[in-house]
Amino acid sequence: MAVSQPGAAGLTSPVGDSPAALWQAREPSVLLVEDDPGDALLVEELVADSTLTMRLRWVRSMAEARASLADETPDCVLLDLHLPDARGLEALATVRASADQVAVVVLTGLAEEETGLAAVAAGAQDYLVKGRVEPELFGRAVRYAIQRKQAEQAAVALQASLMQAQENARLERGLLPRPLLNGSGVRVVARYRPGRAQALLGGDFYDIVQSADGTVHALIGDVSGHGPDEAALGVALRIAWRTLVLSGVTGAEQVFRLEEILVAERVRSEVFATLTSLTAAPGDPRVRMVRAGHPGLLLRTVGGATEWVDVRGGPALGIIPGLAGWPEQELPVPPGAALVLFTDGIFEGYVGRGRDRLGEDGLLRLAREMAGLDAEPFVDGLIQRAEDLAEAQGGLADDVAVLHLNWT
Structure with missing residues (x-):
């Protein structure tokens, strides 16, 4: 050679x-x-x-x-x-x-x-x-x-990958919501579980703000999709919502502004977001709610009853930009009762090895089986039991957010 x-x-x-x-x-x-x-x-x-x-x-x-x-x-x-x-x-x-x-x-x-x-x-x-x-x-x-x-x-x-992962984790932790409460009148239990593996943040979002007069404002929402773009959009909507609340903008006007932000920030025209926003003034037995394409909620009473509640609303944000309307509805809340808001990831998981999903009826059944539990074990148990039912097919694939609010 x-x-x-x-x-x-x-x-x-x-x-x-x-x-x-x-x-x-x-x-x-x-x-x-x-x-x-x-x-x-x-x-x-x-x-x-x-x-x-x-x-x-x-x-x-x-x-x-x-x-x-x-x-x-x-x-x-x-x-x-x-x-x-x-x-x-x-x-x-x-x-x-x-x-x-x-x-x-x-x-x-x-x-x-x-x-x-x-x-x-x-x-x-x-x-x-x-x-x-x-x-x-x-x-x-x-x-x-x-x-x-x-x-x-x-x-x-x-x-380099470990350093980037640590940096991403710090960034995601910094973007997770920190409820702004003055410590009186309301008890909040919040849980968040992203669907993306090894992520802290997904497309679901929530927030709670209590103004100086004791009025409680709460939000829960879901951006379609599961990637980092959807997570970033969810953070943008949450921060915009908090800014609007602190500026005194509530009700339907608030949702109009959030849709404008979604349309401006989304990376694809087909991306949309659902949400439920509520306001509860101190001493008022009713909460005012605006619902945009989002699932209903659970009402837990002091006597142990749990009911599924739907209020009239409008379409999801971004479906028909600038043309939709979102009426503000009032929901009576009995003394000592709790409201449980969530995203659809908790009930869209499959049950067993078939193609049947847990669904809203299945989630209500699970909630009623745990009716006597306090707020934290109730929320944790609800998520865990939904996860267990979907375990045969890899667990819950979607993001999950749950808010449990009760007034004292």
Whole structure:
């Protein structure tokens, strides 16, 4: 076999059936940077006699090496540190600057082992002493250098991924709602479970704000879809809602403004959002509600009764932008009763292995079975039992948000 000259096509040494020859599906490509033809011939013979099949390409200078690396990225560079246009660690730095993802094995002279060690400390994967390398050792050195470089890159990528995941988690935690309550008149239990794996935030959203006079404002909603775009839109709607509440905008006017924001911020025209917004003034036995395409709610009374409640509303936001109307309705709330608002992810899961879903009737049945429980165990139990029923098909796939409000 002849070494591939600069500008010529790379040649391949004979292929064997040994485990080393089957190390990877394709033969590793090796770029030899060596200005001495005699040393290049020694490397050629090592390649030919090695049990590791590889493609070898030879260039004589750093300038030719840079041109070759720009044209094709090899798996490994065999680098002589005494080139006419680059010497010592300068040559190594140049190769790494041209192709940092490539493994580098430095070739040193008999009296230059300290230089080889310095090169490894500077980023090379290994060094070989010319004239002291057997073919088997040579093949192992190249193979291990490539694997070591791949392991280094994987470790760097993993660290970057972990840092990004931690940053995303911090960002998502910061975007989750923090109820703005003054501590009197209302008790709130809120639960949120995103449908996306390893996420803290989904397309569902909720919020609670209590104004200075004790009036409680609550919101729950659901953006269609489950990805990060939907999560971002849900956050935008929640923050806009809180801003509107603090500015004194409530009722149908509030929902009109939220639809304008949805239309402006959504990434696709088919994206829509459902929501229910309510306002409860202190001492008033009624709550005022606006419902936009959202499911009904549960009413839990002091006597243990649980009922499904629907109030008249309008279509989801974004379905017919600018043309819909959302009437404000009043709902009587008995003393000590609680309202439970939720998104449809809690009752759209499948029951067992069939295609039947839990549905609104099934959710009401579960709620009635836990009628005597206090707020927190009731909410947690409701979500858990819905999850258990859907376990045979992977659990609840959609985002789930639940708000339990009762006035004291």
